[in-house]
Amino acid sequence: MKLAFVFPGQGSQAVGMGSELFQRSDAARAAFEIVDDACGEAISKLCFEGPEAILRETKNTQPCLFATSVAVLAACREAGLVPSVVAGHSVGEYAALVAAEAFDVATGAKLVQQRALAMAEAARLHPGSMAAVLGLDARVVKEICDSLNSVGHVVVPANDNCPGQVVISGEAMSIAAAAIVLKERGAKRILPLEVSGAFHSPLMEFAATVLRPVIANFPIADPKLLVVANVTADYETTAEEVKANLGAQVAGPVRWTETIQRLWGDGYTHFVECGNGKVLAGLIKRIAPEAVVFSVGDPTSLAVVSEGLRQ
Incomplete structure (x- = not known):
């Protein structure tokens, strides 16, 4: 069995996400606390309590989704689940890179926070x-x-x-x-779509210009797992590729169909969606109907996945 972890992007958020894992998984709780410290605000409280209108704001949505996804990742690792390859949809790519150890949770949280602010400002300047x-x-x-x-x-x-x-x-x-x-x-x-801006379009070039020097100044290592990048739908294996692809991502396309086709074609038959909701699971089944797909967002679904992958 070849296992892939995938991480969702905006549109998957919901008030309450990650709260049960926070209560029942030491690893997930530690991940949330690291994100809170790195961002200098109670990201976890916003995930758990909302309100929804505030959670929907881009500057908040992205750090919250990242926090939930890395907390799920931590809980999966705690349960002994380890992927061979990772990919993320839009902001989910940052959680994927944490999974690949290209950077740690604190670095990812700071990068996502800067990304969210830059994209929100780009949306204000170029509606x-x-x-x-x-x-x-x-x-x-x-x-x-x-x-x-x-x-x-x-x-x-x-x-x-x-x-x-x-x-x-x-x-x-x-x-x-x-x-x-x-x-x-x-x-x-x-x-x-109910979004605050024209994401992944030329109208986000302002955000890309802001982010490139930010990304360049953060510690990023060669990924220890294979990562499929959004903008290329190809594997990235070096820190230089990661930096270039993240810099291009906000104004470039999310090539998700090609990403899953590449993974399926390379023999990855089992997928675990790490984060809130089941958006990616639904997309994957439409791209590769024979794939085995799980979604993990709480202790119950984690137990189901752990049992399912051991059969």
């Missing part, structure tokens, strides 16, 4: 939106976006989540223009 395109091939979505960009629009495929689900990102007027053409070309639905 935009995102929408999920359902029922259309990713190549068609890209073709339409490219055509619109050639006449002055700003809209790109931001997240290739799974076959038939691509998220586009850009200026609000460009999203609206794209929606018309996408429907004409056969999209079943266009769903506006």
